[in-house]
Amino acid sequence: MQNEMMRRPVIKPAVLNFLRQQTTQLSGPLGELEQQAHEKGVPVIPHETVTFMQTLFNLKQPRNVLEVGTAIGFSASLFATCMGPDGRVTSIDRYPLMLEHARENIDHLGLNQQIKLMAGDAADILPTLTAGYDVIFMDSAKAKYLDFLDDCLRLLTANGVLLIDDVLQGGTIFDAPETIPHRNKAIYRKLNQLLDRVFSDSKLVATLLPLGDGVLMITKKL
Template sequence: MIVEERMRIYINSLDPGNTEFLENLEKDALSSGVPIIRREMQSFIKVLLAVKKPKRILEVGTAVGFSTLLMCEYGLPDLEITTIENYEKRIPVAKENFLRAGRNGQITLLEGDAGQILKELEGKYDLIFMDAAKGQYIHWLEDVIRLLAPEGILLSDNVLQEGELIESHYLVERRNRTIYKRMREYLYTLKHDKRLMTSILPLGDGAALSIKMPLDPMTMDKEEI
């Protein structure tokens, strides 16, 4: 646990909630054991959308489409979201949820391995939301930075592994050590990559908020200008 449980419950008790459709979708997902973004992350994303006002969003990890639809609901009316999902059983559920919400016209769902899809994508995104296989974040980072617009935001969810990242390597269960190592490498890279400015937040299960630094014309290659 990153934040003391009583404090988390109190903060979430102040939240006014979402639309009826999203509330029902959240209940259905949780009752089916489908992981979705926590209440505190939902609130954070709503504020981020209001401040940044992104027009193009890339989401890595659709699940049943809850976070996708949350961003559609609380983003700009003309917001476009591209979302990637690899788990075959959840893809038809997400598609049905997009259709029921009347948002399928705003959403492009790409099916398959995120690592391969990210390499093939072109264009720039104002906001990229990472919420998929945590051990792969570090492998996807270069393509994510390439796809991020200057001054665009990268939001990475679930980066602190319930606080396990601060434990000694030897205290981490053997089956979790690969993710532990890769996530520590990911966070270190986010904080030290000069193309990004990053804040790591004890929000939910940990979040990293990164902004891509604006291009400096004095240091740009001719191809970049």
């Protein structure tokens, strides 16, 4: 299990080094979890995305967050920590091993009262959820992002923010189709369809942030 995203950022190395090494670092057990994940190549959000999330949560003051793709529970724990004891995070993952690691980490961090883990396919779970999430973070199978989009927009509050991680594939989604390896063609096609859909929808306001392997940030037009 390796975190490819960490090896294919879309900004200059000097800028990346500053964002990952010189900005404020996490402390305590959460900082230790982040460091261990990076050392082992475990897929967690890079530090430039961490600091962005901290800033966003400070501005938005969300109370209810949904995450699609739990991994080892790092980002869910970050969100819960940013929100404080009154905040709630619901996180969905289909892989039992990831959920096992996530439960262990969340328990160790003392955040099990704030974070609810849901086991199963997001395609089955999302339609059963009720709207009211202030922030939704999608960090799962990239070829499924477009399939999950409508449900995530439905679940988002009027002033909420939808964040979709790792949408650039190291910038290769802008390459000519014939240059894309066969194994990546479905992701290439789906991510391009996602961008086309989001940026052509008059009901949405969106921007593409060069954090990690690209974060797509979407809000509903008021």
